[in-house]
Structures are given as C-alpha cells and as structure tokens.
Amino acid sequence: MIRFREKIMSHIKNKYVLTLLIFFIWILFFDQNNLLNRLTRQRQINQLESDIQYFRERIRQDSTRMNELKTDNENLEKFAREQYLMKRENEDIFVIEFEN
Numbered sequence: 001m002i003r004f005r006e007k008i009m010s011h012i013k014n015k016y017v018l019t020l021l022i023f024f025i026w027i028l029f030f031d032q033n034n035l036l037n038r039l040t041r042q043r044q045i046n047q048l049e050s051d052i053q054y055f056r057e058r059i060r061q062d063s064t065r066m067n068e069l070k071t072d073n074e075n076l077e078k079f080a081r082e083q084y085l086m087k088r089e090n091e092d093i094f095v096i097e098f099e100n
Contacts, residue, residue: 081093
C-alpha cells in the first residue's frame with residue numbers, strides 16, 4: 001500500500017502529469033463547455049427530439065382526421081355534435097358528465 005501511494009505521489013509531482021491533471025479538471029468543471037453543461041444540454045436535446053416525434057405524430061393524426069371531415073359529411077356532423085354541441089332543429093341535447 002505504501003509503495004502504491006509513493007508511486008502515485010511521484011507521478012503527481014511530475015510537472016507534465018500535474019499539468020495534464022489540472023487541464024482535465026479545468027475542462028470537466030470550469031470551462032464554458034464543461035461536463036455538467038454538456039450533460040444538461042444533451043438531456044434538453046433528447047427531450048426536444050422526443051417532442052418533435054410527438055408533434056409529428058399529432059400532425060399526422062390531425063391531418064388524417066381533417067381529411068375525413070372534409071370528405072365525409074356524416075363524420076363532419078358527428079364531430080360538430082360531439083365537440084361543439086350542435087344540434088338539428090327540434091332536437092334536445094343532454095350532456096352527461098361523470099365524476100372521478
């Protein structure tokens with residue numbers, strides 16, 4: 001154990017090793033692009049890429065739904081009744097809400 005410690009200390013006392021060690025510590029913690037900032041940015045990038053995939057899928061779904069509404073009057077009528085509570089003349093609408 002003592003030899004190992006002496007060996008490490010002899011390497012640390014070497015000016016090149018010491019300079020390299022200081023350089024790595026500086027890069028990891030104090031530099032503008034340090035390790036912590038890089039990890040944070042990478043997490044943000046991953047979240048944004050996930051959001052992009054989600055919104056692309058939503059755009060695809062909404063485009064499909066919009067195409068259905070433009071081409072089929074029955075779907076359009078059903079959508080208007082469900083979303084905007086529209087009705088025909090002489091009809092009554094009953095809204096049923098469920099409690100959680």
